[in-house]
Amino acid sequence: MQYPDDDNGKMLTAMADAGIDLSKALDIDFFLVFDDQRDAESALEGIQTTDLDGEVELLLNDESGKWELIVCLNMLPEYDALVSQESHLNDFSGEFGGVSDGWGVMQHQDGDDEFMDDDHEHGTDCKH
Structure with a gap:
Protein backbone atom coordinates (compact mmCIF):
# COMPACT_ATOMS: atom_id res chain seq x y z
CA MET A 1 0.00 0.00 0.00
CA ASP A 7 6.24 10.82 9.28
CA ASN A 8 3.02 8.81 9.68
CA GLY A 9 3.26 7.39 6.17
CA LYS A 10 6.91 6.49 6.65
CA MET A 11 6.11 4.76 9.95
CA LEU A 12 3.33 2.70 8.36
CA THR A 13 5.59 1.77 5.45
CA ALA A 14 8.32 0.69 7.87
CA MET A 15 5.83 -1.38 9.85
CA ALA A 16 4.58 -3.11 6.69
CA ASP A 17 8.17 -3.72 5.58
CA ALA A 18 8.87 -5.28 9.00
CA GLY A 19 6.06 -7.79 8.39
CA ILE A 20 3.48 -6.27 10.71
CA ASP A 21 -0.06 -7.08 9.58
CA LEU A 22 -1.67 -3.66 9.18
CA SER A 23 -5.10 -5.17 8.54
CA LYS A 24 -5.43 -6.13 12.22
CA ALA A 25 -5.97 -3.92 15.24
CA LEU A 26 -2.77 -3.17 17.16
CA ASP A 27 -1.96 -1.55 20.48
CA ILE A 28 -0.68 1.84 19.37
CA ASP A 29 1.10 4.10 21.85
CA PHE A 30 0.62 7.86 21.44
CA PHE A 31 3.14 10.00 23.30
CA SER A 42 -3.57 17.27 35.26
CA ALA A 43 -3.63 15.88 31.72
CA LEU A 44 -3.68 12.34 33.11
CA GLU A 45 -6.65 13.20 35.32
CA GLY A 46 -8.34 14.93 32.38
CA ILE A 47 -7.92 12.03 29.99
CA GLN A 48 -9.25 9.59 32.56
CA THR A 49 -12.55 11.50 32.61
CA THR A 50 -13.04 11.17 28.84
CA ASP A 51 -14.65 8.30 26.97
CA LEU A 52 -11.27 7.33 25.50
CA ASP A 53 -11.12 3.54 25.38
CA GLY A 54 -7.49 2.81 26.13
CA GLU A 55 -4.80 2.60 28.75
CA VAL A 56 -2.71 5.50 30.00
CA GLU A 57 0.62 5.68 31.77
CA LEU A 58 2.56 8.65 33.08
CA LEU A 59 6.31 8.52 33.47
CA LEU A 60 9.36 10.73 33.67
CA ASN A 61 11.73 10.32 30.73
CA ASP A 62 15.11 10.30 32.47
CA GLU A 63 16.92 11.11 29.24
CA SER A 64 14.93 14.22 28.33
CA GLY A 65 13.76 15.19 31.81
CA LYS A 66 10.23 15.59 30.44
CA TRP A 67 7.01 13.92 31.53
CA GLU A 68 5.42 11.52 29.06
CA LEU A 69 1.79 10.56 29.09
CA ILE A 70 1.50 7.41 27.02
CA VAL A 71 -1.97 6.70 25.66
CA CYS A 72 -2.32 3.13 24.35
CA LEU A 73 -5.25 2.57 22.00
CA ASN A 74 -6.16 -0.69 20.31
CA MET A 75 -7.04 0.33 16.76
CA LEU A 76 -6.51 -0.45 13.12
CA PRO A 77 -3.33 1.26 11.98
CA GLU A 78 -5.02 3.20 9.18
CA TYR A 79 -3.35 6.40 8.05
CA ASP A 80 -6.36 8.74 8.37
CA ALA A 81 -7.38 7.31 11.75
CA LEU A 82 -3.85 7.72 13.10
CA VAL A 83 -3.56 11.30 11.86
CA SER A 84 -6.97 12.14 13.34
CA GLN A 85 -6.18 10.56 16.71
CA GLU A 86 -2.76 12.21 16.87
CA SER A 87 -4.30 15.61 16.08
CA HIS A 88 -7.02 15.10 18.70
CA LEU A 89 -4.46 14.14 21.36
CA ASN A 90 -2.22 17.06 20.40
CA ASP A 91 -5.14 19.45 20.91
CA PHE A 92 -5.95 17.75 24.22
CA SER A 93 -2.36 17.90 25.49
CA GLY A 94 -2.10 21.55 24.44
CA GLU A 95 -4.85 22.38 26.93
CA PHE A 96 -2.39 21.29 29.64
CA GLY A 97 0.79 22.80 28.20
CA GLY A 98 1.92 19.63 26.41
CA VAL A 99 2.45 18.47 22.85
CA SER A 100 2.02 15.26 20.93
CA ASP A 101 5.31 13.53 20.20
CA GLY A 102 4.22 10.87 17.74
CA TRP A 103 3.17 7.26 18.10
CA GLY A 104 4.63 3.79 17.94
CA VAL A 105 3.92 0.10 18.17
CA MET A 106 5.76 -2.44 20.29
CA GLN A 107 6.80 -5.49 18.36
CA HIS A 108 8.89 -8.56 18.97
CA GLN A 109 12.57 -7.72 18.66
CA ASP A 110 15.58 -10.00 18.26
CA GLY A 111 16.76 -10.98 21.73
CA ASP A 112 13.32 -10.75 23.36
CA ASP A 113 13.35 -14.53 23.84
CA GLU A 114 15.91 -14.16 26.62
CA PHE A 115 13.12 -12.79 28.81
CA MET A 116 10.62 -15.47 27.89
CA ASP A 117 9.20 -17.60 30.69
CA ASP A 118 11.20 -20.86 30.59
CA ASP A 119 8.21 -22.79 31.94
CA HIS A 120 6.07 -21.87 28.93
CA GLU A 121 5.26 -24.84 26.74
CA HIS A 122 5.02 -24.06 23.04
CA GLY A 123 1.88 -25.42 21.44
CA THR A 124 0.95 -25.68 17.79
CA ASP A 125 -0.82 -22.29 18.04
CA CYS A 126 2.18 -20.43 19.48
CA LYS A 127 3.26 -17.41 17.50
CA HIS A 128 6.71 -17.04 19.06
Whole structure:
Protein backbone atom coordinates (compact mmCIF):
# COMPACT_ATOMS: atom_id res chain seq x y z
CA MET A 1 0.00 0.00 0.00
CA GLN A 2 1.17 3.53 -0.76
CA TYR A 3 1.18 6.08 2.07
CA PRO A 4 1.75 9.85 2.04
CA ASP A 5 5.37 10.99 2.29
CA ASP A 6 5.22 12.22 5.88
CA ASP A 7 6.24 10.82 9.28
CA ASN A 8 3.02 8.81 9.68
CA GLY A 9 3.26 7.39 6.17
CA LYS A 10 6.91 6.49 6.65
CA MET A 11 6.11 4.76 9.95
CA LEU A 12 3.33 2.70 8.36
CA THR A 13 5.59 1.77 5.45
CA ALA A 14 8.32 0.69 7.87
CA MET A 15 5.83 -1.38 9.85
CA ALA A 16 4.58 -3.11 6.69
CA ASP A 17 8.17 -3.72 5.58
CA ALA A 18 8.87 -5.28 9.00
CA GLY A 19 6.06 -7.79 8.39
CA ILE A 20 3.48 -6.27 10.71
CA ASP A 21 -0.06 -7.08 9.58
CA LEU A 22 -1.67 -3.66 9.18
CA SER A 23 -5.10 -5.17 8.54
CA LYS A 24 -5.43 -6.13 12.22
CA ALA A 25 -5.97 -3.92 15.24
CA LEU A 26 -2.77 -3.17 17.16
CA ASP A 27 -1.96 -1.55 20.48
CA ILE A 28 -0.68 1.84 19.37
CA ASP A 29 1.10 4.10 21.85
CA PHE A 30 0.62 7.86 21.44
CA PHE A 31 3.14 10.00 23.30
CA LEU A 32 2.17 13.30 24.93
CA VAL A 33 5.08 15.29 26.38
CA PHE A 34 5.00 17.85 29.20
CA ASP A 35 7.75 19.98 30.75
CA ASP A 36 5.95 20.27 34.08
CA GLN A 37 4.92 17.34 36.28
CA ARG A 38 1.76 19.11 37.51
CA ASP A 39 0.65 19.75 33.92
CA ALA A 40 1.23 16.09 33.05
CA GLU A 41 -0.70 14.91 36.11
CA SER A 42 -3.57 17.27 35.26
CA ALA A 43 -3.63 15.88 31.72
CA LEU A 44 -3.68 12.34 33.11
CA GLU A 45 -6.65 13.20 35.32
CA GLY A 46 -8.34 14.93 32.38
CA ILE A 47 -7.92 12.03 29.99
CA GLN A 48 -9.25 9.59 32.56
CA THR A 49 -12.55 11.50 32.61
CA THR A 50 -13.04 11.17 28.84
CA ASP A 51 -14.65 8.30 26.97
CA LEU A 52 -11.27 7.33 25.50
CA ASP A 53 -11.12 3.54 25.38
CA GLY A 54 -7.49 2.81 26.13
CA GLU A 55 -4.80 2.60 28.75
CA VAL A 56 -2.71 5.50 30.00
CA GLU A 57 0.62 5.68 31.77
CA LEU A 58 2.56 8.65 33.08
CA LEU A 59 6.31 8.52 33.47
CA LEU A 60 9.36 10.73 33.67
CA ASN A 61 11.73 10.32 30.73
CA ASP A 62 15.11 10.30 32.47
CA GLU A 63 16.92 11.11 29.24
CA SER A 64 14.93 14.22 28.33
CA GLY A 65 13.76 15.19 31.81
CA LYS A 66 10.23 15.59 30.44
CA TRP A 67 7.01 13.92 31.53
CA GLU A 68 5.42 11.52 29.06
CA LEU A 69 1.79 10.56 29.09
CA ILE A 70 1.50 7.41 27.02
CA VAL A 71 -1.97 6.70 25.66
CA CYS A 72 -2.32 3.13 24.35
CA LEU A 73 -5.25 2.57 22.00
CA ASN A 74 -6.16 -0.69 20.31
CA MET A 75 -7.04 0.33 16.76
CA LEU A 76 -6.51 -0.45 13.12
CA PRO A 77 -3.33 1.26 11.98
CA GLU A 78 -5.02 3.20 9.18
CA TYR A 79 -3.35 6.40 8.05
CA ASP A 80 -6.36 8.74 8.37
CA ALA A 81 -7.38 7.31 11.75
CA LEU A 82 -3.85 7.72 13.10
CA VAL A 83 -3.56 11.30 11.86
CA SER A 84 -6.97 12.14 13.34
CA GLN A 85 -6.18 10.56 16.71
CA GLU A 86 -2.76 12.21 16.87
CA SER A 87 -4.30 15.61 16.08
CA HIS A 88 -7.02 15.10 18.70
CA LEU A 89 -4.46 14.14 21.36
CA ASN A 90 -2.22 17.06 20.40
CA ASP A 91 -5.14 19.45 20.91
CA PHE A 92 -5.95 17.75 24.22
CA SER A 93 -2.36 17.90 25.49
CA GLY A 94 -2.10 21.55 24.44
CA GLU A 95 -4.85 22.38 26.93
CA PHE A 96 -2.39 21.29 29.64
CA GLY A 97 0.79 22.80 28.20
CA GLY A 98 1.92 19.63 26.41
CA VAL A 99 2.45 18.47 22.85
CA SER A 100 2.02 15.26 20.93
CA ASP A 101 5.31 13.53 20.20
CA GLY A 102 4.22 10.87 17.74
CA TRP A 103 3.17 7.26 18.10
CA GLY A 104 4.63 3.79 17.94
CA VAL A 105 3.92 0.10 18.17
CA MET A 106 5.76 -2.44 20.29
CA GLN A 107 6.80 -5.49 18.36
CA HIS A 108 8.89 -8.56 18.97
CA GLN A 109 12.57 -7.72 18.66
CA ASP A 110 15.58 -10.00 18.26
CA GLY A 111 16.76 -10.98 21.73
CA ASP A 112 13.32 -10.75 23.36
CA ASP A 113 13.35 -14.53 23.84
CA GLU A 114 15.91 -14.16 26.62
CA PHE A 115 13.12 -12.79 28.81
CA MET A 116 10.62 -15.47 27.89
CA ASP A 117 9.20 -17.60 30.69
CA ASP A 118 11.20 -20.86 30.59
CA ASP A 119 8.21 -22.79 31.94
CA HIS A 120 6.07 -21.87 28.93
CA GLU A 121 5.26 -24.84 26.74
CA HIS A 122 5.02 -24.06 23.04
CA GLY A 123 1.88 -25.42 21.44
CA THR A 124 0.95 -25.68 17.79
CA ASP A 125 -0.82 -22.29 18.04
CA CYS A 126 2.18 -20.43 19.48
CA LYS A 127 3.26 -17.41 17.50
CA HIS A 128 6.71 -17.04 19.06
